[in-house]
Amino acid sequence: MISISEAQTIVKRHRPNPGRAEVSLAEAAGHRLAEDVAAPEPMPAFDNSSMDGYAVALPDRDSAGGPWELAVVGESQAGDPYNGALQAGEAIKISTGAVVPTGADRVIPIEDTDGGSERVRFRDDGSPHANVRFEGEEVAVGDGVAERGALLTPPLLGRLASLGVAQVPVYEPPTVALLTTGSELVGVDADLQPGQIRDANRYVLTALLDDTGATLGHIESVPDRRGDTADSIDRAADAADVVLVTGGVSVGPHDHVKGAAEEVGFERHFWKVRQKPGKPLYFATRDAATERDTLERDTLLFGLPGNPFSATISTVVYVRPLLRRCLGHPHPKGRRMNGRLASPYDRLAPDRAQFVLVRVDGVEDEIAILRSVEKQGSHMLAGLHESDGFIRVPAGRERIEAGDHFDVTLFPWHAPDWDVSRERGMKHS
Known part of the structure; x- marks a missing residue:
């Protein structure tokens, strides 16, 4: 059994090279x-006017105020510039966005003039180059x-x-296949028979993957039969860069994922991580030289525990960062925030690191106030629904106290009402 950090390092080392x-x-x-x-190109591409008015060349550039009366010698319209240079004592009519000709001192807004056609009168208390947008002032070539x-x-x-x-x-987005295993699984609209449960993981995981940028392709439900499991994994691996399989990775007689994956060519890199929930996490790779992909890159397979909390945490901690890295995301692990516990929590397994679901009850001095949610069972969806994220408690702790500080990893669906400053206090990794 390996640590969370060791597992993350192995996954990161095997991530697919992204296509371009x-x-x-x-x-x-x-x-x-x-x-x-x-x-x-520069932006703006040329000196242009920010106002409708007159581009002017004052006869005495050192004088201020006026009044001035200048000859109007032409016009510069957007898309139809004035062809020439202004001489001292001349003006042209000009539209917003139109080229400011060589020789112009500034642009006088039309409302500050008498609006003349052949001659224009105005006072000027502005500064040189007023109302002129200069070529490249926003972006220069090569910026x-x-x-x-x-x-x-x-x-x-x-x-x-x-x-x-x-x-x-x-x-190019990596392609993901999702297999949910379990003979007990049925669809959301099925009439439940004794011993059956609805396939919630399909909806949790597809939504979790939706904003990574990956393409979710092949989706299949697989009964707990070795041959069916091997065939489904083989088909999925031919169609995808990353295969996610939920359930079937523990030690029971009907847990076939590990053996089936290795039967169809996958090489195991780890099975079991020192974490709660999600201990039986499985990770393997297979060479992927197929017609789908001419690149020499591996297909990755994650065997996720079937319990919803376990599957969700494993996806957020290992799978989403992998997919986001493949797409060049600058913050592949998502949003985190410094937090402080408002109450103690003692339901810890000291032999493993533990992910504890928390709710953010507000922010004080850029520190999130955290409260653990009640329903933390790996089989429970209620705790996930009620929480904003999770903290990672190191192995060896039997209890955490009010006032203890942790980084909270915020779930991707978290849109806090209290976060009025949006990213204030946030950090990424």
Whole structure:
């Protein structure tokens, strides 16, 4: 049996090398950049006006105020610039976003003038270059616009479009297959017969994987029969980069996942982790040289315990970080926060590290106030539903006290009402 840190290191070492693709901006939303992007053009691309008004060349550049009366010699419209340079004592009409010609001192808003067509009168108490946006003042050619791993959000897509970036390099999402094992499992709409339970893990895990960026493909329910389990794992491994199997990884006579996986070519890297819940976690890999994937990279298999709390914690601690790393996520382990216990907790197994579900009851001085939830059983969904995240208590502890400090890992679905400063007090890993 290995430690949590050892298990995480082994998983990280075997993560698939992410594929890369060049996609158009129209296809890029929600992907992450596979390379840094530098600006190929300046932004703005030319000196332009931030106001409707007049671009002017004052006859005495050192004088302030006026009043001035200048000859209007032309016009610069958005998309139709004035062709020439302004001389001292001249002005042109100008629209917002239009090119400011050479020789112009500043732009005078139209409401500060008499609006003349051939000559324009105004006073000027502004500064030189007022109401002018300068070429490259936002981004110069070669400036970094976005770093590898950045999520292609609507604003970032807009920035890239404004700079003439038509194609972007992105990570191709890994494909995940999900097998839920157990002859007792039935669908959510089935009439329960004696001894049957509904397949809740399918819905928990698909939702957990949804925001990683991975593609969830093959999903299957598998009865507790060795041959069926081996066939299902083999099919899933041919269709996916990562295979998740829930249930069937303990020591009972109907726990077939370990043997079935190794029968179809998987190599075991560990089985059993010194943690509660989730002790019988299984991890293995298989060479994946198939028609689906010409790259020489392994298919990964996680055998997750069948109990919902165990399966959820194992997915959050091991699987989600792996998938997020494959997509270049800068914070693969998700959101964490410094926390302080508001009450003691003594239901600990000192022989193992333990994940304890907690609720965040508020924040004081950027420290979360944590309370353990009542229902911590590995088979229980109620505790997961009532909690905001979990703390990891090291092995050897029989009790934790009110006032003890821990980092709380927030579940990905956590959207706290108390977090008015959004990321304030948060840290990532």
